[in-house]
Amino acid sequence: MVYRDYNISIVVTIFISLGLSIININTINSILIFGQNNVLSDVVCEKPGIKSISASGALKSHPPKNVIDGNQNTRWSVSGIDSWVQVDFGEKRNICEIDISWYKGDQRSYSFVVEVSNDGKNFKEIQSTRSSGTTNDFENYELKDSEIRYLKIIVTKNTENNWASINDIAFNMNKEPDQNLSDPKTEPESPFIPTKGYGDNIAVAADWSCGTPAKKTVKNVIAMEPSLLVVPGDMSYDNTGDCWLDIISPINDLVRITLGNHDVDEGNPESLAKQYIDHFKLPNTYYSFDYKNIHFLMLNSETDFDVGSKQYNFVLNDLKQIEIDPNIEWIITVFHHPIYTTATKHSPNEKFRDIYHPIFDQYDVDFVIQGHVHNYQRTYPIVFNGHNPDTPIVTDQHKNTYVDPTGQIYLITGTAGRQNHELIGQANYNADQYKGFGFLNLMLSNDGKTIKGVFYSNNNGEIIDEFVVQKTGAIKPINPDRNYQDDKNDQDNLQSNPLDSLFSDILNSTPRYK
Structure with missing residues (x-):
C-alpha cells in the first residue's frame, strides 16, 4: 500500500462555544x-x-x-x-x-x-x-x-x-426495537460464508453506527476476505469513534476512510475528526493511495473545496500525476456527500458536482463512490452535462456490462448499518438501487483489466446488484456534441457487446453466501 506524499493540512470544523455573550x-x-x-x-x-x-x-x-x-x-x-x-x-x-x-x-x-x-x-x-x-x-x-x-x-x-x-x-x-440493541434472536444461526472469488476483493460501505446491522456488515465483509475496506464516511455517530473502531478492529489495517458530516459534527468535532486521522495515520483529510493498478482519490466533502482551494489544487495535481503513471489502470474517487441521487432524504451536493465532475471526466476517473444517503444506488456510466447539470449524460445504457465506458459509474453505499432512507422513484441515470443493509464488493481480475461489482444484502447474503467493467486499452474521447441519450435507439450499440461471453463467465462466477 503506497500513500501519495503531500503536505499535511488537517481541516476540522470547530463550533463556537455555547454561552458566549452574544445577544441570543x-x-x-x-x-x-x-x-x-x-x-x-x-x-x-x-x-x-x-x-x-x-x-x-x-x-x-x-x-x-x-x-x-x-x-x-x-x-x-x-x-x-x-x-x-x-x-x-x-x-x-x-x-x-x-x-x-x-x-x-x-x-x-x-x-x-x-x-x-x-x-x-x-x-x-x-x-x-x-x-x-x-x-x-x-x-x-x-x-x-x-x-x-x-x-x-x-x-x-x-x-x-x-x-x-x-x-x-x-x-x-x-415500531421496531433500537438497532443498537443487540437481540440474539435476530442473529443468523450460522455465519455467512462466501464461496471463493476469482480476484482481489475490495469491500465498500458507509454510514455505520455501532449497532447490530453494522456488526453484521463487518462479519460479512470479513467472510469475503477483502484486501481493503473502503469507508466513505460517517462511522460511529457518537462523540468518539471508540465503538466503531472496536467493531472494525479485526480488519483495522485494511480500512481506508474519508470523513462524513457525522465525523465532524458529533460532540467535540475537533477531537472526533482528529481521533480518526490519528488512528488511521492519515496524511490529510484528503489524500490518495495506490492498490495494485488502482488509484484511490479520497476527498473530504465536508471541507472547503472551492476552485483554488487547497483540496481543489490537490485533486488537480494528483490526477495530473496519475495521468502519466503507466502502472495505474483504474481511478476510483471516494467522498461522503453524493453529487447525484434518486430523490431521498438528502439532496445532492450540487456545488461539489459542478466543480469536480468535469475534472473527473477530463482525467478519466472510472468510479465515484459516496455515502451520506442511507441506501444503495448505481448509475450507468455518465458524463457531466454542462447545459443541465442536474441531468448527467448517460453514455452506455447496458444494464450491467460495460466495455471501455466513457464517464464514471457513480455509487452510493450508505448501507453499513445506520437506519435506511426511502427511495422515491428512480433517477433515469440510475441502473439499479436498493434500500437495505449490506456492502458493495469490487473484484479485480483478468490481469487488472476487469472490475466486477456485487452488492450483497445482509439478508442472507442475497445478491442485489452486479456489474462488470472491462478495459481493452482503447481510447474513447468524450464528444460534447454527441447525444449519448440517443444511443438507446441504436439497437446494435445496445445489444452487441464484444465481450458478452467473458461477461457471462464472470457474472456466473459471483461469490455467493452459502
Missing part, C-alpha cells in the same frame, strides 16, 4: 423526529402520539403548541438565554433524528442542546450543535440512539439576539 434569540420553525429502524430490516415508521408539549415561556401569539400544528407559518417564540421547548410522548420511544426548521434560519445560526428523560425530572444531554444559518427549510440532526419519553430542546444562543423560535414539529417513530 431562540427561534425554531419546525422539528421532525424520526424513530429508529429494526435491527435487521428496513425502516418502518409511524406517527407517534404526543401527550403534551410545554416550554420555559412563550409569547401569547406564539405558544409552544404551534410547533406541532404542521404549519411552518406559525411558531413558538420567547426571549431569553437557555429557553426550551419540551415534548412528552406519553411512553418511551426510540428516537434517532430531529429535523428542525428555524425561524429566520437563513439569517441566524442557532446553538442548541438536546436533552432526554424518562421521568420528566432527570435529563441528560445527548446532542449539542448548531444550525447552519443558511436555510429556512428543515435541517437534520441525527441523535445518539436512545429510548426516551421526554425530549427537550434548549436554545442557548443565536448570532443576532436573545430569542428562541420554532415554527413546527413533526415526529416519526419506529
Whole structure:
C-alpha cells in the first residue's frame, strides 16, 4: 500500500462555544423526529402520539403548541438565554433524528442542546450543535440512539439576539426495537460464508453506527476476505469513534476512510475528526493511495473545496500525476456527500458536482463512490452535462456490462448499518438501487483489466446488484456534441457487446453466501 506524499493540512470544523455573550434569540420553525429502524430490516415508521408539549415561556401569539400544528407559518417564540421547548410522548420511544426548521434560519445560526428523560425530572444531554444559518427549510440532526419519553430542546444562543423560535414539529417513530440493541434472536444461526472469488476483493460501505446491522456488515465483509475496506464516511455517530473502531478492529489495517458530516459534527468535532486521522495515520483529510493498478482519490466533502482551494489544487495535481503513471489502470474517487441521487432524504451536493465532475471526466476517473444517503444506488456510466447539470449524460445504457465506458459509474453505499432512507422513484441515470443493509464488493481480475461489482444484502447474503467493467486499452474521447441519450435507439450499440461471453463467465462466477 503506497500513500501519495503531500503536505499535511488537517481541516476540522470547530463550533463556537455555547454561552458566549452574544445577544441570543431562540427561534425554531419546525422539528421532525424520526424513530429508529429494526435491527435487521428496513425502516418502518409511524406517527407517534404526543401527550403534551410545554416550554420555559412563550409569547401569547406564539405558544409552544404551534410547533406541532404542521404549519411552518406559525411558531413558538420567547426571549431569553437557555429557553426550551419540551415534548412528552406519553411512553418511551426510540428516537434517532430531529429535523428542525428555524425561524429566520437563513439569517441566524442557532446553538442548541438536546436533552432526554424518562421521568420528566432527570435529563441528560445527548446532542449539542448548531444550525447552519443558511436555510429556512428543515435541517437534520441525527441523535445518539436512545429510548426516551421526554425530549427537550434548549436554545442557548443565536448570532443576532436573545430569542428562541420554532415554527413546527413533526415526529416519526419506529415500531421496531433500537438497532443498537443487540437481540440474539435476530442473529443468523450460522455465519455467512462466501464461496471463493476469482480476484482481489475490495469491500465498500458507509454510514455505520455501532449497532447490530453494522456488526453484521463487518462479519460479512470479513467472510469475503477483502484486501481493503473502503469507508466513505460517517462511522460511529457518537462523540468518539471508540465503538466503531472496536467493531472494525479485526480488519483495522485494511480500512481506508474519508470523513462524513457525522465525523465532524458529533460532540467535540475537533477531537472526533482528529481521533480518526490519528488512528488511521492519515496524511490529510484528503489524500490518495495506490492498490495494485488502482488509484484511490479520497476527498473530504465536508471541507472547503472551492476552485483554488487547497483540496481543489490537490485533486488537480494528483490526477495530473496519475495521468502519466503507466502502472495505474483504474481511478476510483471516494467522498461522503453524493453529487447525484434518486430523490431521498438528502439532496445532492450540487456545488461539489459542478466543480469536480468535469475534472473527473477530463482525467478519466472510472468510479465515484459516496455515502451520506442511507441506501444503495448505481448509475450507468455518465458524463457531466454542462447545459443541465442536474441531468448527467448517460453514455452506455447496458444494464450491467460495460466495455471501455466513457464517464464514471457513480455509487452510493450508505448501507453499513445506520437506519435506511426511502427511495422515491428512480433517477433515469440510475441502473439499479436498493434500500437495505449490506456492502458493495469490487473484484479485480483478468490481469487488472476487469472490475466486477456485487452488492450483497445482509439478508442472507442475497445478491442485489452486479456489474462488470472491462478495459481493452482503447481510447474513447468524450464528444460534447454527441447525444449519448440517443444511443438507446441504436439497437446494435445496445445489444452487441464484444465481450458478452467473458461477461457471462464472470457474472456466473459471483461469490455467493452459502
